[in-house]
Amino acid sequence: MNADQLQNLRLQAGKSESIAKLFAADSSRSEKFTLDACGIHADFSRQLISSELLDALLATVADVRIGAKFAAMFAGDVINTTENRRVLHTAMRAEPSANEWAAQAAVQRERATAFAESVRSRSDIDAVINIGIGGSDLGPAMATRALRPFHDGPIVRFVSNIDAADLDAALEGLDPARTLFIVSSKTFTTLETMHNAERVRAWVSASGTDWTTRCAAATAHPKEALAWGIPADKIFEFSGGVGGRYSLSSVIGLPVMIAIGTENFNELLRGMREMDLHALNASPAMNLPVMHALTWFTNAVLLQLPTVAVVPYSHDLSRVPAFLQQLVMESNGKGVGIDGEELVHGTSPVVWGEPGTNGQHAFFQMLHQGTQVVPVEFVSTVEPLGNDVVAHDLLIANLIAQAEALASGSTTEDTQRRFPGNRPNTVLLLERLDPYSLGALVAMYEHSTAVQGWLMGVNSFDQFGVELGKSMAQIAANAIEKGEADTAQTMTHPLMEWFLRRRQNKS
Ligand code: F6P
Numbered sequence: 001m002n003a004d005q006l007q008n009l010r011l012q013a014g015k016s017e018s019i020a021k022l023f024a025a026d027s028s029r030s031e032k033f034t035l036d037a038c039g040i041h042a043d044f045s046r047q048l049i050s051s052e053l054l055d056a057l058l059a060t061v062a063d064v065r066i067g068a069k070f071a072a073m074f075a076g077d078v079i080n081t082t083e084n085r086r087v088l089h090t091a092m093r094a095e096p097s098a099n100e101w102a103a104q105a106a107v108q109r110e111r112a113t114a115f116a117e118s119v120r121s122r123s124d125i126d127a128v129i130n131i132g133i134g135g136s137d138l139g140p141a142m143a144t145r146a147l148r149p150f151h152d153g154p155i156v157r158f159v160s161n162i163d164a165a166d167l168d169a170a171l172e173g174l175d176p177a178r179t180l181f182i183v184s185s186k187t188f189t190t191l192e193t194m195h196n197a198e199r200v201r202a203w204v205s206a207s208g209t210d211w212t213t214r215c216a217a218a219t220a221h222p223k224e225a226l227a228w229g230i231p232a233d234k235i236f237e238f239s240g241g242v243g244g245r246y247s248l249s250s251v252i253g254l255p256v257m258i259a260i261g262t263e264n265f266n267e268l269l270r271g272m273r274e275m276d277l278h279a280l281n282a283s284p285a286m287n288l289p290v291m292h293a294l295t296w297f298t299n300a301v302l303l304q305l306p307t308v309a310v311v312p313y314s315h316d317l318s319r320v321p322a323f324l325q326q327l328v329m330e331s332n333g334k335g336v337g338i339d340g341e342e343l344v345h346g347t348s349p350v351v352w353g354e355p356g357t358n359g360q361h362a363f364f365q366m367l368h369q370g371t372q373v374v375p376v377e378f379v380s381t382v383e384p385l386g387n388d389v390v391a392h393d394l395l396i397a398n399l400i401a402q403a404e405a406l407a408s409g410s411t412t413e414d415t416q417r418r419f420p421g422n423r424p425n426t427v428l429l430l431e432r433l434d435p436y437s438l439g440a441l442v443a444m445y446e447h448s449t450a451v452q453g454w455l456m457g458v459n460s461f462d463q464f465g466v467e468l469g470k471s472m473a474q475i476a477a478n479a480i481e482k483g484e485a486d487t488a489q490t491m492t493h494p495l496m497e498w499f500l501r502r503r504q505n506k507s
Helices: 003-015 019-025 051-063 066-075 100-121 138-146 164-171 191-206 222-228 251-281 288-302 320-332 364-369 389-408 435-456 464-482 490-506
Strands: 034-037 040-043 127-131 155-159 179-184 215-219 235-237 307-312 350-352 376-381 425-430
Touching (some): 003 288, 019 389, 040 435, 051 066, 051 288, 066 435, 100 235, 127 191, 138 320, 155 251, 164 191, 179 251, 222 235, 251 288, 251 435, 320 435, 389 425, 464 490
Parallel strands (some): 127 179, 215 235, 376 425
């Protein structure tokens, strides 16, 4: 998108005075701004987007050639140009006949699901612990939590943090002889994962159990996994063209396969695949990921609202905000475009959130009356989980009430009790929280993130921004090991020296 297009869109966005006026001006607004796809009902009508702005946004979608970009991604073109890579997450769930990467993924998936089924039927395994971080943790952990009612396999826990407390808590009450560990790491070099993997290997071996019978790996680097000590028949491989945060549908989903079984996992993939085809084929105005991306783009880039609250009114979706933090912020949190030029407009919003109704009793005060406008995304389901229908009706009543109150506000002479309203929000309602719908939701978010990135002109598939911290952590770790602060770390040198002195005094 060039500067003139951005200027034009900002001008249009500036004309959308208030959500109330947009409703008053167009009796068909609800209909126009509501979309149904793959079991997801999306209501975008309370966004600050007029029909004129929507037309301008759709014209930009055409100018930026979003359709061609989707086609190139699905065809396996090298669209991650800064890393000279294909972007292959859609091949992980495509029909095996779709392309060579889909065929390879199907082979690995069959190996992984066969392994998962064998674990599910083993009487000598009580629990499975996934050791991984970032994309090798957040997607599978979010999905396992979301699909709790479908969980009929062994206990599945997730350990990600280098902080020993995380692993300590996960191991509590477990028997090393009856626990299986999955080392999930695309690179098989990540500091946190490799440290925790070493620790559990020692824990299992110390119990007299043969480690090689209690481990598996999901990785894009099978040679490294083999060299580290995972037997070849328990290494499940995925392509380097699958970004960590986009990897749930690859063999990184192994813990989910073990938790819910092959049939349910295949349903998750079916939901993703159907959303993929919808994203690829639906016209922009009827395309759920595209329309969703336009709302997030409008809020973050045009209206310059720096954050977005994602509030699941479904307790089992409680890890969705954390999953989206990586997906959106690691993908689009960039200051330089894919062409290497510095960007003059905003990019990724800060994504945050907690489930409702809990959030109502915590941060909603600020959402209603704070000076900073925070767009809100409500996510829930039509059907209740379990038998407490009254609870679900109350949950949805609260969701709808909050969506209304945020947008319409309330006027009174008493300024303390006044609600300004005009706070944009979207409601996404899944038919029910099942593997198919969750798959569709995840793929919708993946594609929306990519569309936002294409509109912003960034590469949503690299993540150079995490490298500096990683290399500096190595320098700091060496300093702690040597007991000597590194002079290169000038701004933290006194802090490191203080820490080393304190540590010496204690030891
Ligand atoms: O945080 C950076 C990152 O590279 C993420 O992109 C990735 O999901 C995570 O680390 C874990 O990496 P790996 O799967 O290679 O251990």
